[in-house]
Amino acid sequence: MLAKLKKKLGHNPRLKQQVLHLLVHPVKTRPRRWLRLLQPFYLKRSKGSIIYGNVRKDLVPFNAFQLGAYSVIESFSTINNMVGAVIIGNHSRIGLSNTVIGPVTIGNQVNLAQNIVISGLNHNYRDITQPISKQGVTTIPVTIEDDVWIGANAVILAGITIGKHAVVAAGTVVTCNVPPYSVCAGNPGRIVRQYDFEQKTWIKPVR
Structure with missing residues (x-):
């Protein structure tokens, strides 16, 4: 039913704008208070999951939000699914003051340190006669696979896409995919170490 409604709204921009105005404050750009009160009824949370009380939950019912079993979203973080789903697996931790803007999928046993930004959203900038804020957004999904560690900032x-069992060093700006079993560091990020299963050791990639 929700899919049919979204399809109908997609063919009627005026109606879509009216519904969006009803759900989201146009200046604060976050769910209206009445909708936030209903979040316990539409957010999908599994056994043992924790969202600290001072997390900013910019979460709406027309895109998915799922928090897996025994996963934690720590204080002062912002989680936003208004332009794409946010899916978090089991036994994962979203650290202090993280910002996660969908579409983002985070796997199991993922650890995010502090002050990390993960965003599947970009603001469009094509028409130089219009403010950037009026030109809409483009979304491309971010995928963080299982057992990934991402350092602060x-x-x-x-x-x-960040592959399984990869590490992203503190302060790294990740602009390209990170292979599984590798370490990415720097600005822009580059692969500085990768596990070689034949040699059974970590090696520096050949450039």
């Missing part, structure tokens, strides 16, 4: 850009 990292930035993960739209469209990025």
Whole structure:
């Protein structure tokens, strides 16, 4: 039913704008108070999951939000699914003051340190006669696979995939995909180490 409604709204921009205005404050750009009161009824949370009380939950019912079993979203973080789903797996931790803007999928056993930005959203900038804020957005999903560690102050850009058991060093700006079993560091991020299963050791990639 929700899919049919979204399809109908997609064919009627005026109606879509009216519904959006009803759900989201146009200046604060966050769900209206009455909708936030209903979040316990439409947010999908599994056993043992924790969202601290001072997390900013910019979460609406027309895009998915899922928090897996025993996963934690720590204080002062912002989680936003208004332009794309946010899916978080089991036993994962979203650290202090993180910002996660969908579409983003985070796997199991993922650890995010502090002040990380992960965003599947980019603002359009094509028409130089119009303010950027009036030109809409483009979304490309971010995928963080299982057993990933991301250090403090990292930035993960739209469209990025971080492979299983990878590490992103503190302060890294990730602009390209990170292979599984590798370490990414720097600005822009580059692969500085990768596990070689034949040699059974970590090696520096050949450039």
